[in-house]
Amino acid sequence: MELPMRAARSNSRWLPWHAMVVFGFLYLPIVTLIVYSFNGAGVGGFPPRNLTLDWYRMLFADDTIWESVLNSLVVALAAMAISLSFGIPAALALDRANFPGKTLFRRLVLLPLILPGIITGLSLLMLFREADMKLSLLTIVLGHGTALISVATTEVFAGLQKMDRTQEEASLDLGANYWQTFWRITIPNLRLSIIGAALLIFTLSMDEIAVSFFLIGRDNTLPLEIWGRLRRGITPEINAISSIIFVFSLIAIVGWYRLRMVSEAAPEVVTELVETA
Amino acid sequence: MTTITEAVVARSSESGVRPLLDIRNVAKSFGKNPVLRDISLQIAEGEFLTILGESGSGKTTLLRIIAGFESADSGEILMEGERLDLLLPYRRRVNTVFQQYALFPHLSVEDNVAYGLRVAKLPKSEIAARVSESLAMVKMSTFAGAKPANISGGQQQRVALARALVNRPRLLLLDEPLSALDANLRRQMQVELKSLQREVGISFVFVTHDQEEAMVMSDRIALLRKGELEQVASPREIYGRPATAYTAQFIGHTNLLRGEVRAGIARCHSLSWKIGLPDGPALFSLRPENIRLVGSATEASFVRVRGTIERQAFHGATDLLQIVCDDGLTLSVRTATRENRQGEVLLEFAPADAVPVRESPDRG
Amino acid sequence: MFSRAYKAAVTLPPLLWVMAFLLVPYALLFCYSFWSVSSSQTIVHSWTLENYRELFRVNVYLQTLFRSMWIAARVMIFSLLLGYPLAYYLSFYAGARKDLLYQLVIIPLWVSYLVRAYAWKTILGSDGVLNTLLQYVHLTKHPLEFLLYSPFAVVLTLTHIYTPFAFLPIYASLEHIPRNLVEASHDLGASPPQTFWRVIFPLSIPGVLAGATFAFVLSFGDFLAPLLLGGPSGIMISNIVVSLFGAAYNWPLGAAISFCMLLLVLALLLLSEKLEKRWSFR
Numbered sequence: 001m002e003l004p005m006r007a008a009r010s011n012s013r014w015l016p017w018h019a020m021v022v023f024g025f026l027y028l029p030i031v032t033l034i035v036y037s038f039n040g041a042g043v044g045g046f047p048p049r050n051l052t053l054d055w056y057r058m059l060f061a062d063d064t065i066w067e068s069v070l071n072s073l074v075v076a077l078a079a080m081a082i083s084l085s086f087g088i089p090a091a092l093a094l095d096r097a098n099f100p101g102k103t104l105f106r107r108l109v110l111l112p113l114i115l116p117g118i119i120t121g122l123s124l125l126m127l128f129r130e131a132d133m134k135l136s137l138l139t140i141v142l143g144h145g146t147a148l149i150s151v152a153t154t155e156v157f158a159g160l161q162k163m164d165r166t167q168e169e170a171s172l173d174l175g176a177n178y179w180q181t182f183w184r185i186t187i188p189n190l191r192l193s194i195i196g197a198a199l200l201i202f203t204l205s206m207d208e209i210a211v212s213f214f215l216i217g218r219d220n221t222l223p224l225e226i227w228g229r230l231r232r233g234i235t236p237e238i239n240a241i242s243s244i245i246f247v248f249s250l251i252a253i254v255g256w257y258r259l260r261m262v263s264e265a266a267p268e269v270v271t272e273l274v275e276t277a
Numbered sequence: 278m279t280t281i282t283e284a285v286v287a288r289s290s291e292s293g294v295r296p297l298l299d300i301r302n303v304a305k306s307f308g309k310n311p312v313l314r315d316i317s318l319q320i321a322e323g324e325f326l327t328i329l330g331e332s333g334s335g336k337t338t339l340l341r342i343i344a345g346f347e348s349a350d351s352g353e354i355l356m357e358g359e360r361l362d363l364l365l366p367y368r369r370r371v372n373t374v375f376q377q378y379a380l381f382p383h384l385s386v387e388d389n390v391a392y393g394l395r396v397a398k399l400p401k402s403e404i405a406a407r408v409s410e411s412l413a414m415v416k417m418s419t420f421a422g423a424k425p426a427n428i429s430g431g432q433q434q435r436v437a438l439a440r441a442l443v444n445r446p447r448l449l450l451l452d453e454p455l456s457a458l459d460a461n462l463r464r465q466m467q468v469e470l471k472s473l474q475r476e477v478g479i480s481f482v483f484v485t486h487d488q489e490e491a492m493v494m495s496d497r498i499a500l501l502r503k504g505e506l507e508q509v510a511s512p513r514e515i516y517g518r519p520a521t522a523y524t525a526q527f528i529g530h531t532n533l534l535r536g537e538v539r540a541g542i543a544r545c546h547s548l549s550w551k552i553g554l555p556d557g558p559a560l561f562s563l564r565p566e567n568i569r570l571v572g573s574a575t576e577a578s579f580v581r582v583r584g585t586i587e588r589q590a591f592h593g594a595t596d597l598l599q600i601v602c603d604d605g606l607t608l609s610v611r612t613a614t615r616e617n618r619q620g621e622v623l624l625e626f627a628p629a630d631a632v633p634v635r636e637s638p639d640r641g
Numbered sequence: 642m643f644s645r646a647y648k649a650a651v652t653l654p655p656l657l658w659v660m661a662f663l664l665v666p667y668a669l670l671f672c673y674s675f676w677s678v679s680s681s682q683t684i685v686h687s688w689t690l691e692n693y694r695e696l697f698r699v700n701v702y703l704q705t706l707f708r709s710m711w712i713a714a715r716v717m718i719f720s721l722l723l724g725y726p727l728a729y730y731l732s733f734y735a736g737a738r739k740d741l742l743y744q745l746v747i748i749p750l751w752v753s754y755l756v757r758a759y760a761w762k763t764i765l766g767s768d769g770v771l772n773t774l775l776q777y778v779h780l781t782k783h784p785l786e787f788l789l790y791s792p793f794a795v796v797l798t799l800t801h802i803y804t805p806f807a808f809l810p811i812y813a814s815l816e817h818i819p820r821n822l823v824e825a826s827h828d829l830g831a832s833p834p835q836t837f838w839r840v841i842f843p844l845s846i847p848g849v850l851a852g853a854t855f856a857f858v859l860s861f862g863d864f865l866a867p868l869l870l871g872g873p874s875g876i877m878i879s880n881i882v883v884s885l886f887g888a889a890y891n892w893p894l895g896a897a898i899s900f901c902m903l904l905l906v907l908a909l910l911l912l913s914e915k916l917e918k919r920w921s922f923r
Contacts, residue, residue, distance in 0.1 A: 012833065015730040019742070022727045025801065026749045029760030032770055036763065047777070090655035097648035105656060108663050114855065115906060116862020118879050122886065122899050123666030126673055129684075146662040149655070169642065178647045200751075207753040209865060214886065223755050230759060230869065239763075242756040249752040257744050346824050366827040379825035382922035383843045393829035396839070426922065444829065 030246055037239035055236040065241060068225035075141050075221055076205035082145025083201050084194065087152020092186075094153070095160045110154070112147040117210025120147055125214040136217035143211045148204060152197045159193025192259050199256040203249055295358060297322045297480050298343070298448060303352035305338055312338045314504040316352070320448070320482060325474050327483045327491040330501035331527075336484045339501070340450050343482065344373045356447060372441035373450040377457070378433045380425040386412070386436050387421040393444040411443035414473065431462050438470075442477060451483045455490065467493050488528045492516065500524055507637070516564075523637035525562035530597070532568075532608050534561040534631060543631070547604035550580050550628035560634050565597060565611035567630035570622050579625045584608065586619050600624065670903065673896035684892055692897035702881065702898065709877040712796055713861035717807075719800040720856040721849065724807035728848075729841075732815040733823075743812070750805040758869050761798045765789040765870070790872025798870055799860045806859065807852035814848025815841070846920040854913040858906050878902065 040050020059065065090109055094102070112120045124143050125135075133139060167189065171181040187194070209223045216224055222245075226238060296319040305313040313335045320326050330336040341347045343354060345366025354362040361369060372393070380389050390411055394404045412418045415435035425433055434454055441449055451470075455463045471494045474481045485491055491498050492512040500507040500515065500523075508520040519525035522533055536545030538559045543552040545561070574581055584602035591614065598610045598618060610624060674692055679685045696702050731742050749757070764770045767784035775781040787793055818841060826836040864879035871877065878898065885895030 012730075012734065015726060015734060018726045019730045022723050022804065023745060025723070026746070026804065029757050029764060029801065030749065030752065032764055033756065033760040036770070047774075086655040086658050089651040090659075093648070093652040093655060096643050097652050099648075099652060105659065108659055109655070111663065114858060114910065116859060116879065116902070118862055118864055118882060119670070119899055119903050119906075120663075120666075122882070122895070123670045124662065125886070126669040126892075126896070127662070127666040130669060142662065146658070149659070153655075172642070178644060203751050207751075207755065209755055213883075223753065226755055226759075230755075238759065242753070242759065245753050245756055250748060253748055253751045254744060257747070261740070344824075344828060346827075365832075366824075367830050367832050371828075373825070373828045375821050375825060377819075377821060379819065379821040381822060381825070381840055383840075383920075392826070392831075392839070396829060396831040396835055424922070440829070 033239050034243045034246065037236060037243045039236065039239075055240040058237050059240040059244075062237065065222070065225060065237075068220045068222045071137060071219050072206050072222040075137055075144060076202045078141040079144035079148055079205045080198050080201045082141070083148040083152045084198060086145075087149045087197065088156050088190070088194065090149060090153045091156035091160060094157060110150050113150040113154075117147070117208075118213075121211040121214035124211070128215070134217060135215055137219050137221075139215040139217065140212050140221065143215045144205045144208055147208075147211055148201045151201050151204065155193045155197035155200065156190055159190045163189050192262060196256050196259045199252055199259070203252045203256075207245075207249075296320060297357065298361070298482075299355040300339075300343075301353050301355070303339070303342060303349045303354065305335075305342060305347065305349050312504055313342075313349070316501075316504075316506060318499055318506065318509065320480055323478050323480055325471065325481045325483065325494060325496045326499060327485060327495040327497070328499050328501055329485060329488060329491040329527075331486055333503070334501040335504040336486075336501050337452060340373075340452055340482065340484050343448070344371055344450055345369055370447040371450060372444055372446040372448075373452065374434075374437045374441050374454045376452045376454065378425075378430075378437040378454075380433055380436055380440070382425055384424075385421065386417060386423050386425070386428070389425070389436055390440045390443050392440065397444075407443050411439040414442070414476075415439045430457055431466065434458070434466065438473070442479070446479065449479050449481050451481060453485055454483075455485070456487075463490070470494060492528070498528075500527065502527075502637070518632055519562050519634055521635045521637045522560055522562070525632070525634050530565050530609055530611075532563040532565065533634075534563055534606075535559075536561065543628075546602070546606040548580050548582055548606070550578075550631070552628065552633075554633060560636060561631040562634045563608075563626060563631045565609040566595075568608060568610045568624050568626045570610065570612055571625045572623070574623075575625065576627070579627055580631075581623060581625050582606070582608075583621060583623055585621055589618050667903070670896050670900055673893050674900045676893045676896075678891050678893055692894045695894060696897055696901065702878075705876060705878050705881055706901075708792070709861055709879070712792055712799070712875075712877060713857045715796050716799040716803055716860040717853050717857040719796070720804045720807035721811075721853055723800070723804045724852060725811055725849065728808050728812040728815055729837075732812060733841075746805055746808055750809075754802060754865065757802060758798050758866050761794065761801065762789065762869055765794055765797075789870060790875065792871065792875045794870040794872075795866050795875045795877070798866045799863060802866070803856040803860060806855045810851035810855070811845060811848040814845045814851075818844050843920070844922065847917040850913050850917045850920070854909060858909060862902060862906070 037055055038051045038053070040052045040054070090105075093099075094106055094109075099105075121143065124139070124146070128135065128139050163186075167185050168181055171185045172178075176184065207223055208221075209227065212221055212224055213227075220228065222241075226241065229235065229238060298318075298320040300316060300318045300320075303313060303316045304311070316335075316339060328336045328339060338347060342349050342362070345362075345364065349362060352362075353360060356370070361371075381392065384392070387408060391404050391408045394407060399407075409418065409421075412421060415438050417432060417435050417439060420428055420432060420436075425436070428436070434457075437454070455466050455470075458466060467490055470481075470483075483491075483494060495512055497509060497511050498515050499509045502523055508515055508524045510518070510520075515524060516528055519528065519531075525531040525533065534545040534548070536543055536548075536559055537557070538544075538552060538554045539556050541551060541553065542549050543554070543559060543561070571581075582602045582604065584600040584606075586598055587601050587607075588599040590597045590599075592611075594614065595611050596614045596618065598612065600608050600610055600622065602608060602624070608624065612618075673684075675688045675690070677685050677687065677689055677691060727746070731739050731746075735742055762769075765788040766772065767786065767789070769789070771788060772781075772784040775785070776783075822840055822844075823836055826840045827833075831839060861877075862879055864877065864883050867875050867877040867880050868883075871880075879902075882895045882898050882902075885891045885898070
């Protein structure tokens with residue numbers, strides 16, 4: 001519902017302008033990045049000239065980058081598996097079980113979401129150090145998987161709230177046991193939340209730096225590969241890969257949003273569980 | 278410092294006989310959907326008017342147009358001769374009691390009631406006095422410091438009432454305020470609202486879909502159907518002399534007799550009686566309580582028919598009988614309650630009780 | 642309705658995992674802060690308070706800590722100033738376009754942090770887009786130095802990153818406000834600005850607190866933006882920690898600083914939660 005039109009017009013003409021300024025601010029860097037990925041003279045300088053696809057060509061010939069992309073994909077999928085495997089039961093536990101230390105558990109699960117990544121990354125580093133574990137893609141997988149459980153839990157928990165409970169009751173009433181009910185009723189009902197969570201976890205893992213920074217071994221993930229190159233100097237190749245990353249993120253996030261809309265949820269995500277904590 | 282009552286009485290003596298609110302040819306559509314078609318209605322000072330209608334009749338939309346939350350597509354509304362519909366909602370001397378009360382959850386009962394006065398920047402002492410007067414009037418004085426979340430639905434409703442009335446509006450709008458209450462509380466509140474209105478002397482425009490509620494509380498009822506006014510009259514009038522078939526059926530029970538008038542005689546199945554209507558098809562509304570079970574004929578002019586009791590429904594104070602007459606007509610008859618009525622009966626009614634009504638055409 | 646076995650089955654695996662990979666590591670962080678590093682670069686597991694003493698004794702640590710908090714505070718304020726009116730506009734005025742605009746706001750949120758920070762670097766540099774643009778239109782003759790490698794650049798970039806974070810909970814709380822309250826306020830004579838300050842804003846405070854907390858806490862602990870854009874004057878506390886775990890090899894000291902950060906963040910979270918509860922009126 002909107003405020004009556006007459007009222008709206010008179011008092012808040014500046015609001016749409018403000019919104020435009022903020023949108024401009026939010027998108028300026030991204031647009032610049034994309035534009036300059038086609039810029040012949042490389043990064044910087046105004047106005048952009050000599051439009052070229054050279055940087056993209058360079059990018060596609062760059063094997064190291066694609067290795068890191070592959071690594072990132074592997075990590076993201078593995079992290080997704082871990083996060084969902086533990087995040088879904090965690091959401092169910094928070095929804096249905098009462099046990100001593102439940103509040104601590106809830107806060108602990110959600111902590112990586114709000115804590116600066118460096119703290120989580122460092123703590124895990126110390127764990128692996130004490131356990132004499134070598135740093136590798138595995139340690140990164142464990143790091144991402146753990147940190148992103150919170151995302152899975154939040155999404156699935158929100159989905160549980162909107163689920164029709166009586167379906168599970170009906171299933172039990174009709175003779176199915178808990179295991180059957182879980183797979184035949186609960187999971188299908190949570191389908192949209194799970195897919196949404198998976199998308200989100202995947203995207204976040206692909207972009208993750210703070211935790212990965214400390215847990216990296218020999219093999220780089222994509223963000224860390226880019227990071228390494230940035231330390232050595234800016235090249236337009238980076239603009240090119242960044243533009244590509246942007247396009248994929250765009251697709252992923254719009255897909256995620258559409259899913260949420262389909263599940264008739266109001267799109268207030270992560271904050272919900274944190275607020276009700 | 279005047280009380281609300283004194284203030285209203287003083288004002289109404291100045292204004293003369295002009296209607297308080299004059300709604301002229303108001304129409305409103307939502308997209309392609311016409312919700313109100315050409316509504317004209319006048320509301321007098323100090324009257325309790327109910328806008329009655331089913332869901333989808335447009336009654337809430339009409340109320341919201343008066344309040345200012347919607348604007349009409351055409352037509353105008355005048356309050357005491359000046360254009361009300363041109364004013365923004367926060368400049369109208371009209372207040373609303375919302376269906377879900379819309380109490381501000383972050384303010385106490387007291388602060389809720391004081392809201393309008395504080396916004397108008399009245400002096401603190403006056404605010405305090407008027408707020409306590411208002412709370413006393415709705416019997417919520419002891420809850421002044423409570424938050425809306427901590428009081429019951431019925432109590433919230435009283436606070437919503439106090440919050441509206443404390444501003445001494447010219448007109449109070451009530452949007453189905455009793456619909457969320459359970460039956461007993463509802464009946465109690467109906468009586469309280471009615472006496473409150475009398476006490477305060479402000480015109481109330483009350484919206485409801487409950488026809489019993491409308492009849493109990495109103496000075497006049499405006500029956501709305503699919504965006505048009507079927508009838509505007511006092512409860513007794515609208516009950517006893519319904520203008521249309523819809524009105525007759527919507528308000529209370531009735532038997533609709535479809536028949537024909539020829540040469541001053543109305544005929545419906547085997548029934549006939551004298552009537553001063555022109556020839557042609559006719560429709561009559563006959564209330565069940567106006568049909569009597571008799572042992573033998575009484576008045577000569579009364580209409581009589583034999584029938585068999587098909588069904589008996591116990592309604593506490595009365596029975597509602599369904600009687601199939603010998604000529605095939607089915608009639609509902611209301612009588613004093615008695616167990617196990619059955620068999621053949623003789624029915625009788627006075628011709629004056631068969632009220633001629635207009636057809637109610639189907640509207641899209 | 643759910644048997645104990647069911648509840649145990651859903652609770653134990655995540656509980657154990659979280660204990661192993663979250664609780665234990667954080668506890669280790671705590672332990673490390675009391676250990677020390679020997680001259681041969683090995684970690685000595687003997688308990689000492691030396692790290693914490695050093696933290697308070699050496700100026701640079703406290704200075705950087707306060708600078709980090711000040712940067713975080715500015716990011717928080719700017720994010721709120723940008724995010725709140727945007728959320729208000731979307732919630733109350735955007736009508737049919739609300740959905741689309743919401744998507745537009747969250748898209749940057751999930752587009753690589755690194756990408757966006759890098760983008761600002763290319764914009765703000767002395768050869769960057771902004772400087773060359775300004776010179777091109779003859780507004781300036783020389784590149785503006787303060788744009789990059791300064792706290793300004795860090796605040797700008799972090800504000801860019803965290804404004805959507807601030808926006809989300811504010812928008813959520815605004816959406817939760819029943820619209821009939823706005824109508825009721827108008828009905829009682831309050832104009833839209835009055836309605837905003839008396840009804841809408843108070844009810845949105847939990848969202849503001851959540852957004853402010855996100856923006857502050859995440860900015861405070863950020864190490865990428867300062868590293869990319871901060872220069873020597875823009876170093877934040879996380880950068881010190883990172884170097885202590887890297888070249889400067891003093892894990893225990895790094896752990897001590899991290900643990901202090903952790904405590905600070907937890908304290909802020911608890912404070913924010915308390916305030917949110919006080920201002921929550923469900």
